[in-house]
Amino acid sequence: MASAHPPAPVLCGLGTWLPPHVVTNDDLSRELDTSDEWIRSRTGIGRRHVADPGTATSDLAVEAGRRALKSAGLDAADTVVVATTTPDRPCPATAPLVASELGLGTVPAFDVGAVCTGFLYALATAAGFLAAGSAGTVLVIGADTYSSILDPADRSTRAIFGDGAGAVVLRAGDPDEPGALGRVELGSDGRGCDLITVPSGGSRDPIRAETADRADPFFRMEGKKVFRNAVERMAESSQTAAERLGWGVGDVDLLVAHQANIRIMHAVADRLCLPRSRCHVHLDRVGNTAAASIPLALADAAATGRLQPGDRIVTTAFGGGLTWGAAALRWPDVSPA
Known part of the structure; x- marks a missing residue:
């Protein structure tokens, strides 16, 4: 008899990559x-x-993707989704190149743009492919090279952002097994689109020869307004994601x-009434890596023993758009590569 429920997305592989060049706070203070x-x-x-000159987002994504497939014990995936704000080019998407470089042939591959919430939006998209039977495995990659869009003179953004990539493999499985994602809670509010933005370079303000002197191609953020929105939305979505699995936040x-x-x-x-000790911190060593942030933090928590198989975890993010989201799962027996 066929199952009454669609397949659940189950996390079965995890891989990361950070460019080797490290920039410390003291390095920034000299500039x-x-x-x-x-x-x-x-x-x-x-x-x-920080990525070296000539290193593109696809380079980071390929390495993280290769490691995630290795972690999952797989040579291939049926679909590739890349979450990024810094694609190799405005056109085409970066994912098809990543799939090709990984030797995955002509599988479906596309980008998702939701800034720092991009990885969660990509997870939800992958879950849909698995539930519909359109794929049995999906490689989800969050990758960004924010150094390519930062204003060299803006200390506030240069101090915050770093480059990196993180990837997971999702397979179709049972909703009760470890690694099964609950529903990914997502939201957006376009009224705040100017709070986190790259003002120029799109169709709203294209960079043309006659307007180049007025163009602003760099990443901009209104930190105080973002802070308030981020805390509220991340806490709300985290609580909802936990409750959908029947957990209290204290669980x-x-x-x-x-x-x-x-x-x-x-x-x-x-705001969630969770001890701060239950909040995993990785940014002290890598900064804000945007779409790569959550998989990089998951890998660090697993590698350092903060995450054990069976642990109940909630992941959450907030980014430009404005966008936000959260997902909950019991951690599987997965070793990051």
């Missing part, structure tokens, strides 16, 4: 009016990885939040 104390006190960040063993800012992460934990 900008800032200091290690100023950056750490406001963000919790001590260093970040959550680890909160793996988007690694944006230590103050935001702690404020979300406080």
Whole structure:
């Protein structure tokens, strides 16, 4: 007899990649009016990885994807979804190149753009492919090279963002097994589209020869307004994701939040009445890696023993759009590669 429920998306592989070049707060202080104390006190960040010239988002994504497939014990996946704000080019999407470089042939491959919430939007998209029977395995990659869109003179953004990629493999499975994702809770509010943005370079404000001197091709963010929105939306969606699996918030063993800012992460934990000790922190070593943030933090938590098989976890993120989301699962017996 056929199952009464569609297949559940089950996490079965995890891989990450960080460019080897590290930029410390002291390195930044030699270029900008800032200091290690100023950056750490406001963000919790001590260093970040930055891609070398000539290294593109696809390069990071390919390496993370290859490692995720290895972690899952697979040579291939049926579909590739890449979440990124910094594609190799405005056109075409980066995912088809990533799939090709991984030797996956002509599988469906496409990008998802939801800024720092992109990985969760990509997870939800992958879950739909699995539930519909359109794929049996999906490679989901979050990858960004924010160094390519940061204003070299803006100490606030240069202090926060780093480059990196993280990937997971999802397979069709049973909703009661470890690694099965609950419903991914997503939301957006376009009224805040100007709070996190790259103003120029799109169809709203194309960069043309006659307007190039007025163009602003760099990433901009209104930090104070983003902070308030992020805390509220991440806490609400996290609580909903936990409750859909029948958990109370106190049942959550680890909160793996988007690694944006230590103050935001702690404020979300406080609003959920979770001890801050249950909020995993990885940004001190990598900064805000945007769409790569959650898989990188998951891998770090697993590698350092913070995550054990069977642990109840909630992941949550907030990003430009405005967009936000959360997902909950019991951690499977997966070793990051």
